[in-house]
Amino acid sequence: MILYPPQKKSSWPRIIIFSFFLLAIFFNLAFLIKPENFYHLAFGDFQLGSYRNGLGIFENHRFHNFYNLSPYNDYLIIDNQKIQLWSTNDDQAKAQITFSPTWYNLVTEIFKNYFFSPAVNYSFKNKDIKLIYRAEKINDQCLLITKTISVKNQQNLQKISTTFSFNDTDFVFSPSTFQLYSNNSQEDLSVFTNVYQQNLSLSSIYTEPVLLSDSAIALKSLDNSGFLLVKIDPSQKFMIDQLNRLLILESSVLSDFSTIHFQVCSFSNFEELKATNL
């Protein structure tokens, strides 16, 4: 078969066709098909994604049971006063929130996510505060979460608090002493004991957040398969807020530019968690 190119000598038809070709290529790359679950960083049984309210940790197919790292709950201690990062009174429209996927460079994002496991970012900025969360993989089971915060009157900043929300029926406990910090029903506790053959020492009921002495805290949901372990370094302290179901990581500010790190790991079974050298 003979395929005919246009026979006219003028180069204009060719220029027009080439321009249309470039346009088609541009539209193709700009409107590539996008999967819904784009920015999920897998670690163990869990995945981490970035959303409008912050970072969310959940298990595949069990989306109703999630853990949040959100500026909505986070706060700062400035001049001995607790300042919410994102209060309900804030004009939310004025806050600049960037969460993955940004779609700035769709092709690069698709390639990075398909072939590798890139870090997941979340940033929040209002008139006084700029906050960035970055979660990256250390190994198949653990993530390193870096929180960077800059505040207008940085010199008076004393403490940064990072909150880790947990669910109604979750067990929050020390993996070394098995001291329970959450307020669980007796029935749920018997389920835990039945399955793992491990008693958890009951905690008191606290109406205010209380300071904990552990450097790692485990979280286990009745409806998830994995255990989550949050590990902090010695410059940080854990607090538990039973009322609001928050695990709080409090860090003292040592420099002008404040960056804190902590690890979140996933364990498929209780034996693995107990064997962790804490």
Place this chain on the structure above:
Amino acid sequence: MIMNFFLLSLKFFVIPILIGRLLFLIFTFNHWWIELKKKKMFFESFCNLPWYFVVGEMFIFFLALFLHYFHLVSPEHFFLTLSHIINLIFYFAFFVNLITIFFFNWPKIKIYYFLLFGVIILSSILIYSCWLVKSPQPLNWDYYQHQLLADDIRLGNFSFFINQVSDTFGFLSYPPSFHLNLALAQGTQQLNSQSILAFWQNLTYLHFVTFLFAVAALAQVVFKNKKLTFLAVVISSLIFDSAVSFTSLFFLPQTFTAVWLILLLASFLHSFNLKTSLSWWRLFWGILFLIMSHFIIGSFAALFLLAVFLYLKFPFWQKKRSQLFISIFIIVLIIFAFYFARHLDLSFINRGEAASYIFTLDNVFNNLYRFYGVFGLIGVVGGFFVTLFSFFKNKNNSSLSWLFINVFLVSTAVLFSGFPYVAKFFTIFRFFYDLSLAVFLFWLLSLFKSHFIKVTVLILSFTTLFCTLIANFYFWKVDLNYQGYWSHSNKEDEQIADFLWQRYFNQPVLLISDPATQHIIEGLSGINSAGGAYGTKENRLLIANLYRSTKIENFLCDLQKISDSVTSPTTKKILAFSGRSFLWFESELSDKLLFNYNVWSPNNLSLRNQYFINSLKKSARVTAIYESPYMVILEVNLDNLSNCSDSVI
């Protein structure tokens, strides 16, 4: 190790080809000596390969039917006997082929074919490697059921009617010719699950290579242009039809049928180009082979082959008036089909599995957009118009370009018609779509004299199609996430399958779990399950009910009622519970009754799930035989179970 499985999967193609060639030599005895002395061109020899395969596979299949239905061997010895006979013929065929090919009939190969072969191998390795990223297990959901049937044949459970072999096959979509070939390639010993996976990965790669050969052959015979053939191969490797048809990267009876149809078609078109006579015998074997490979796709393919054969065989149809008549007839038929599909009540055929394959115009367009992207779709349509324009402009108009135009029109009309099941036919149509895109790109390149612009157009086109392909891969795989991998199953499924095979092989037990787990474990272990992924409504309701049972007595009674419609009832049931099972239990009842609803990726057991299992373990009839955070397997003995009322569901 990899080489071993590569050779094993190669046997799927090599055994029928060599036996088929031997049969050709025997049955064309009068001509064979002349044939052998004739110096053949490579492409001519290549075009004969599909016929060798067709005849070889049909010979094996009919030999198996003969042995089985004439009761010449007992079922226990069926496969071993067949395997020995085929091996004997194979070794003899190998020897005869070796002598005739190397000493008499070695074809003359031009450098162009070496280059084409190189491009096919390079493209296939690159794209297949990208497909395997983060997916160590094959992503072909159906391969578990095909492996199961191959295992059943190995055990002597052979029948033309596959729905009489296993209740996994609810209806007769194809006879087991494909599966017989699989079993013969794998040998007389059942492979362990890791070997099965390796075998299928290699076989899928070989299928992908065969697919690219089919594209090259079709492009070569229709357009007779070397550059266009290269373009068609690269373009086809960069397109994946990731919904319903799955032509290039899934090895299934439907995709296998489509690829071999194109190879047979290319062979007829090549004979036509050489002005040699088209054989009615070949047509007969071709039609038989296609229908035996897949009843629905194969029948359509057979009709297609027949239509093309008649067009090529009789010069009357190639006259301008006849061509005009056929084109008008096709257009009227298309209008009628569109009217028929939209204004008549088709609910009587839109049921069961077919209901899952009804696509609106929107769905079809979205799928094509996903496969080809904006540029690709423009190219497909553009290529059609370039061919049309060339057909009218060219005074010595080609019969094959007319054929291509009409096939493209019919394909598009059928695809958009709205009839159930037609989306599956895209496995055939996509060859013509890919070719149309190649024509467009060829035309685009021929517009420009500057080499710089030509190279720019080529690089931009291939890069764009590659990006579309990766986005398509990612879109398709991302929801199958399990611990950072994208897969339907995991390593532990393989271990569990081997464990169950060692413990229960050939014993009367019934595996019970959610449909996806049944499908995977049954496929890898060969242990019989309650219908795999295609269990009956009754079984699905009973399995769903297990989780709702508040009393162990009710649980055991429900369990007793779950049965396999093909094999005899058993009192020993194997319960396999993973997180996936409980997620299925907790889903909507209407979803649980659907064949196309599954929890597609593995999931570990939650604390609540483990507690439920612990409560079952308290019964004296229940023994835990395997326990891990992923899955617990319970053996339940239902001997002498009484006091079961019928009103449990």
